[in-house]
Amino acid sequence: MVPSHEEVPGLAPEAHHDTGSDRRARLAARLGALRSAVREGKGTTDVATRQAAFSGQPLQEPLDLYLRKVRSASYQLTDADVERLRSAGVAEDTIFELTIAAALGAAERGLRAGLLALGETDGG
């Protein structure tokens, strides 16, 4: 990957005169954009299924077991887990989208817990 002209350091407005609250607002806005894209953006999986993957609500097998592993013990996942989904007819784009939704939901739990303990409520 090579830098593009629009990303030359110094041209990006965020590089200067930053305050903590500006930065927190920008982080929250960018997090919100990521969450919207994954949960509600254009995808091949319906929004309700993506929401379920994100929030950890049960889905049909074999997806459910796979997504539980993504959330809680991703290091245990092997080729066989993905093969099982494929043999059950789950499309690769579905695996792509729901894996990201589940990982995002699990990661957000930690972020929210930390921000809440800090007394922050603007995590997005």
Place this chain on the structure above:
Amino acid sequence: MRLEVLEHGHRRRARIALGLARRLTGKKPDEVAMTSLYRPEFFGRPWLALLREVMRGPSPWSPGERELLAAFVSRLNHCPYCVGVHTGTATLGLDTPVTVDMLDHWQQQGRLSPKLKAIFALLERVVANPGAVAVDDVEAARAAGAADDAIVDALYVAFMFNLVNRLANAFGYSWESEEERLLLARALHRIGYRVPGFLLR
């Protein structure tokens, strides 16, 4: 990688760029980049925008310190791919060796400041048991000299790696050799998560 679409499913311009990168370096492109360039409107574009802000935007933590936090979280999540790459970038960014052994025995490391150690303790809780994170955990970091801005930034680094570690483990990211691992670390250190915008449209 376990998904064929992440290897070969890219749109034309991303496919050409990835092919070029492969020819120029003689190595497989970074698998986080390959994932980000696949249907970039779904994940890669907003993910990379946040990643650059978190890892290289203005922060109380230097880029090297953020790489160290990234390597630590990756270790807690048992993500060998991210541990390998980010111990490499942390080593380059901090100009001191960052090893798995150091991450595993962080409490005994004299070269980690009390502030960083307090942040490590907080992140350990955030990763292992987010439901149990309490005001006391944050107070301990404050008492060790971490300002709230620094704590917020550390939480965002943990968030990014809590997410990408799961993707790496699920999609089966790997490097082919130690040389490739170091090449990836050097590239990230130098380029700092920038990806040309036209590849993400």
